[in-house]
Amino acid sequence: MQITLKVWRQSDANSPGDFVSYPVDNVTEDMSFFEVIDMLNDELVLRGEEPIAFDHDCREGICGTCGIFIDGRAHGPLQGVTSCQVHMRSFTDGQEIVVEPWRARAFPVIKDLAVDRTAFDRIMASGGYISVNTGSSVDANATPISKHDADEAFDAAACIGCGACVASCKNASAMLFVGAKVSQYALLPQGQPESKERVLNMVATMDDEGFGSCTNTGACESECPKEISLEHIARMNREFIKASLG
Amino acid sequence: MSWFKSFLNSSIGKKTVMATTGLLLCLYLVVHLGGNLLLYAGPDVFNGYVKNLTAFKPLIRVIEVVLVIIFGAHIVNGLRLAIENKKAGGTSYQLNRKNENSTPSSRTMAITGSVLLLFLIVHLATIWYNFQIEHSGGQFFNIITGSDVGLGNMFIAVLYGVAMVLMGFHLKHGFQSAFQTFGIRFNRHGKLIEMVSILFWLIIPAGFLSIVIYFGFMGGAN
Numbered sequence A: 001m002q003i004t005l006k007v008w009r010q011s012d013a014n015s016p017g018d019f020v021s022y023p024v025d026n027v028t029e030d031m032s033f034f035e036v037i038d039m040l041n042d043e044l045v046l047r048g049e050e051p052i053a054f055d056h057d058c059r060e061g062i063c064g065t066c067g068i069f070i071d072g073r074a075h076g077p078l079q080g081v082t083s084c085q086v087h088m089r090s091f092t093d094g095q096e097i098v099v100e101p102w103r104a105r106a107f108p109v110i111k112d113l114a115v116d117r118t119a120f121d122r123i124m125a126s127g128g129y130i131s132v133n134t135g136s137s138v139d140a141n142a143t144p145i146s147k148h149d150a151d152e153a154f155d156a157a158a159c160i161g162c163g164a165c166v167a168s169c170k171n172a173s174a175m176l177f178v179g180a181k182v183s184q185y186a187l188l189p190q191g192q193p194e195s196k197e198r199v200l201n202m203v204a205t206m207d208d209e210g211f212g213s214c215t216n217t218g219a220c221e222s223e224c225p226k227e228i229s230l231e232h233i234a235r236m237n238r239e240f241i242k243a244s245l246g
Numbered sequence B: 001m002s003w004f005k006s007f008l009n010s011s012i013g014k015k016t017v018m019a020t021t022g023l024l025l026c027l028y029l030v031v032h033l034g035g036n037l038l039l040y041a042g043p044d045v046f047n048g049y050v051k052n053l054t055a056f057k058p059l060i061r062v063i064e065v066v067l068v069i070i071f072g073a074h075i076v077n078g079l080r081l082a083i084e085n086k087k088a089g090g091t092s093y094q095l096n097r098k099n100e101n102s103t104p105s106s107r108t109m110a111i112t113g114s115v116l117l118l119f120l121i122v123h124l125a126t127i128w129y130n131f132q133i134e135h136s137g138g139q140f141f142n143i144i145t146g147s148d149v150g151l152g153n154m155f156i157a158v159l160y161g162v163a164m165v166l167m168g169f170h171l172k173h174g175f176q177s178a179f180q181t182f183g184i185r186f187n188r189h190g191k192l193i194e195m196v197s198i199l200f201w202l203i204i205p206a207g208f209l210s211i212v213i214y215f216g217f218m219g220g221a222n
């Protein structure tokens, strides 16, 4: 296959940036999208040009480091996968693929396709934990938890913090991320002692970081690589309303 | 009261206000359409109905004040959210296939809402003003159907028609969205909410629209 990557290039946070088109030959449909960028980067280095900066680590959909707007969708055209799991068979020979960084005021571009997602870290630092004295681990069944709650908490905990929810939301809202993080504790007994401060503090930090609020369009749920459900936003809303009013 | 203020200024607080006021406005639509359908019964019945309402003047005034508060909160908060959310979005994408992940009605709440606001201003400045301030010599039916500020005026009829279609669009997303905002869970109650939603986004706007079409475009008053 021959494809053209139309990539956002921006040398640093304060430069304006623009799109540059790169034709790439010798692409096979079994290559991953990232292998194509690797191939292009090798060529750019040989030509003495700056390679394209993009975040990636595990390249198997578990770390959440990668996050690129590929061909008009967060993490590319497939559902339930990260950018590193996109393969060239999802595109057609001769296609021009637009490649952009996440766009949100709270996620400023650092360079090219890499954005600063430390706003998520600050949200986590404001309540995404439980305070316990670490000792030896307790007996596995000391605290019984129903299968339903355990499953739902696990689904929420599957969030890898990639930011696709923010990137695909017209309001750049982080409610799916925060909803998942609030839910994973709200569903379990270990989360109860700090539940009230947790939801109040995490939502306050989310608002301060400049994320928008939710219009319930559902774009986040559709684009989330871990298919985190809107139910978790509903649960966070309930927790927040309860914590605020009572 | 500081907790209340910080609740109202939080993202979820603002959403809760939108959802509460939005659903109350939906309730008002039911009452309003009920009265309007009497137009089909002819001038005597309709004029009599409006005159009877006048007998409850103090009550009507209280309801009006409540409505102003509800509408005011919905509009001010809605426009505030629209501005804040626009700012949060930052630079737009060169290519964004939004239709793959969300419905047009959910993405255009501020636009459909703004047209409704325009309609509301015209509606109050003409019909409400004539009914409540001028009293119109009891000829309420004629005001509604006439060519002065009523549906006999092509501009008014078109504006009203467009507004009712867009209200359906606003509520197609808005009604069910309000329940999600309250944290009433989709999966468990989704089917019921969806069914009731049809009443608000389809049947009620269609009821209002039928009046616009009958009296505005089919000469129903003659």
Ligand code: HEM
Pocket: A214, A215, A216, B015, B018, B019, B020, B021, B022, B023, B025, B026, B029, B074, B075, B078, B079, B081, B082, B109, B110, B112, B113, B114, B116, B117, B120, B170, B171, B173, B174, B175, B177, B178, B179, B181
């Ligand atoms: C008069 C002008 C109006 C304006 C400017 C307006 C504006 C808005 C906006 C911007 C939103 C979305 C807020 C967000 O989630 O980001 C919204 C939601 C909503 N609106 Fe309106 N609206 C208007 C009239 C109405 C009317 C007449 C009704 C009902 C009869 C209504 C019912 C609703 C409902 C139920 C919601 C959903 C609340 C939620 O998602 O939680 N609106 N409105």
Ligand code: SF4
Pocket: A158, A159, A160, A161, A162, A163, A164, A165, A166, A176, A177, A180, A220, A223, A224, A225, A226, A227, A228
């Ligand atoms: S909720 Fe989904 S899209 Fe959002 S950060 Fe977590 S894994 Fe990524």
Ligand code: FES
Pocket: A055, A056, A057, A058, A059, A060, A061, A062, A063, A064, A065, A066, A082, A083, A084, A085
């Ligand atoms: S690089 Fe780890 S999820 Fe994509």
